[in-house]
Amino acid sequence: MNIIENTGYHKRNRPTADVKNDGLVANWETLQRIFIRPEDEHTRRALVKYMEQILFGLHDFIKIHVGITEEMPLKTLAERFMDSAIQRAPSRKLADVIRSIIEELAPHAVNVASPYFIGHMTSAIPYFMVHLQTIVAALHQNPVKLETSKVVSIQERQVLAKMHRLIFDRDDGFYKRHQQRPQSTLGSFVGDGTLANLTALWVARNRFFKPKGNFAGVEQDGLAAALRAYDLDRVVVLVSRMGHYSLRKAGGLLGIGNKCVVPMPVDAKWRMDTDALKRSLSKFRRQRIGVIAVAGIAGTTETGTIDPLEDLATICRNQGVHFHVDAAWGGPVLLSRRYRSLLSGIENADSVTVDGHKQLYMPMGCGMIYFRDPSAMDAVAYHAAYVNRPGSVDLGIRSLEGSRAATSLILGGALDIMGADGYAVLIDHGIETAKAFAAEIESRPLFEIISPPQLNILTYRLRPEGIQDKDAINRINRTVQQVQREAGRSFVSRTTLADTDGQENTVLRAVVMNPLTHPGILREILDEQEAIYRKHC
Numbered sequence: 001m002n003i004i005e006n007t008g009y010h011k012r013n014r015p016t017a018d019v020k021n022d023g024l025v026a027n028w029e030t031l032q033r034i035f036i037r038p039e040d041e042h043t044r045r046a047l048v049k050y051m052e053q054i055l056f057g058l059h060d061f062i063k064i065h066v067g068i069t070e071e072m073p074l075k076t077l078a079e080r081f082m083d084s085a086i087q088r089a090p091s092r093k094l095a096d097v098i099r100s101i102i103e104e105l106a107p108h109a110v111n112v113a114s115p116y117f118i119g120h121m122t123s124a125i126p127y128f129m130v131h132l133q134t135i136v137a138a139l140h141q142n143p144v145k146l147e148t149s150k151v152v153s154i155q156e157r158q159v160l161a162k163m164h165r166l167i168f169d170r171d172d173g174f175y176k177r178h179q180q181r182p183q184s185t186l187g188s189f190v191g192d193g194t195l196a197n198l199t200a201l202w203v204a205r206n207r208f209f210k211p212k213g214n215f216a217g218v219e220q221d222g223l224a225a226a227l228r229a230y231d232l233d234r235v236v237v238l239v240s241r242m243g244h245y246s247l248r249k250a251g252g253l254l255g256i257g258n259k260c261v262v263p264m265p266v267d268a269k270w271r272m273d274t275d276a277l278k279r280s281l282s283k284f285r286r287q288r289i290g291v292i293a294v295a296g297i298a299g300t301t302e303t304g305t306i307d308p309l310e311d312l313a314t315i316c317r318n319q320g321v322h323f324h325v326d327a328a329w330g331g332p333v334l335l336s337r338r339y340r341s342l343l344s345g346i347e348n349a350d351s352v353t354v355d356g357h358k359q360l361y362m363p364m365g366c367g368m369i370y371f372r373d374p375s376a377m378d379a380v381a382y383h384a385a386y387v388n389r390p391g392s393v394d395l396g397i398r399s400l401e402g403s404r405a406a407t408s409l410i411l412g413g414a415l416d417i418m419g420a421d422g423y424a425v426l427i428d429h430g431i432e433t434a435k436a437f438a439a440e441i442e443s444r445p446l447f448e449i450i451s452p453p454q455l456n457i458l459t460y461r462l463r464p465e466g467i468q469d470k471d472a473i474n475r476i477n478r479t480v481q482q483v484q485r486e487a488g489r490s491f492v493s494r495t496t497l498a499d500t501d502g503q504e505n506t507v508l509r510a511v512v513m514n515p516l517t518h519p520g521i522l523r524e525i526l527d528e529q530e531a532i533y534r535k536h537c
């Protein structure tokens with residue numbers, strides 16, 4: 001019996017949720033077979049066919065709806081996923097597992113690749129990403145240490161250097177010296193933007209509370225000892241109130257407390273108010289409160305706004321404070337010749353977060369953190385007796401995560417396939433289509449723009465003439481967003497943004513990153529919203 005081989009696939013023409021054990025058994029002979037290369041032409045063909053189904057069949061099934069419709073209620077779905085016992089005997093062949101994912105699960109997943117899905121930072125990815133992701137699984141390298149990755153660690157260092165250069169643009173000599181030097185760390189791959197921000201603040205905290213006298217440093221002695229050693233009551237991180245909540249998580253994890261990730265006010269364009277920042281910095285200085293880092297945002301999650309990075313860099317340099325830039329969303333804009341200047345000042349940051357699974361259109365699971373100073377990550381170095389020995393090339397020495405996927409193969413491949421210009425086409429299209437969308441919104445009396453797109457994210461709302469009550473307006477926008485989502489033709493998200501009076505307004509949020517999203521589609525989405533308003537509000 002061969003677990004791999006495709007039987008039963010043709011026999012069953014109606015999908016069934018429960019595949020009963022077709023006499024499958026787990027035995028030594030079968031299990032050995034799945035670890036060696038397929039021995040005959042028949043098995044080989046079957047395996048190739050499954051890849052074909054994944055590449056093409058999956059999309060046929062998923063393209064039915066956009067967003068979370070109520071067509072199949074979550075409660076009904078949950079009833080199908082109640083069995084919590086691991087079956088003793090094998091219950092499905094690979095063919096059946098793939099088929100059931102494609103035919104039974106995918107239709108109820110979210111069609112994030114639709115050009116009508118403009119609500120979130122998760123969108124279509126190029127086909128070749130699936131191939132690159134498959135290679136990562138097939139090679140199964142672990143860049144935590146050289147002994148499980150060898151050249152992949154070297155390749156990772158090259159990709160990190162390319163991204164570092166895109167951000168910090170140091171000279172040739174710098175990269176020649178540090179790119180492959182084991183003691184230097186230009187950056188690190190992590191699972192996502194959350195872990196990238198955590199790593200940045202981890203490094204900033206440890207560099208702030210460096211060893212002195214009997215104090216061995218905060219990493220060793222802990223925060224209570226650190227505060228005593230530095231004669232401080234507490235420490236804070238300052239970020240605009242548009243900051244991503246991952247920074248608050250980092251505050252919790254690093255023991256400084258998430259209340260100490262202090263929100264700074266924003267100006268009328270949703271950018272951090274630098275005067276308020278300066279006032280806070282001097283206030284904290286007088287109060288025995290240490291400032292570990294200031295975080296600027298290059299592309300806020302809700303409005304896509306870029307903080308005044310040059311000003312922030314200058315303020316931080318003058319005050320000797322670590323300057324972090326959260327460019328999880330906006331980082332790849334640096335690849336666009338037309339728009340890269342929007343991020344001016346980022347080259348003076350101490351650390352920068354970039355997400356690959358957002359605007360580098362990579363599969364999920366690629367966060368990156370970069371440091372201007374190649375010795376910054378020494379502050380978080382760990383050694384172990386069996387790996388990561390001092391002086392080794394092991395990338396796990398300075399990395400939040402241990403074992404991890406060789407994501408650098410995907411990014412390296414994608415940068416080659418796309419080129420900076422290829423990515424620039426996508427970035428420019430997103431920004432320019434978002435601007436056209438904003439113009440269309442402004443031309444319609446029923447709508448108003450709340451935050452115009454600086455990048456490819458904008459917020460707006462329905463604002464029917466004659467309705468003044470704020471709660472009523474909020475209700476209308478909530479209803480329109482929900483009804484549109486449940487109808488399943490298109491999807492925009494919603495959030496709440498505080499206006500200048502501190503009043504929370506419900507707004508609709510559009511993220512334009514799918515190259516297939518064009519102004520005609522955006523007009524259809526607005527038409528549908530108008531129709532929903534007329535019918536339901």
Ligand SMILES: *Cc1c(COP(=O)(O)O)cnc(C)c1O
Pocket residue numbers: 121191192193194195197244246297299300301326327328329355367
């Ligand atoms: C998305 C995002 C994050 C968090 O990234 P994840 O990959 O979702 O963890 C952090 N900051 C900003 C500005 C983001 O847009």
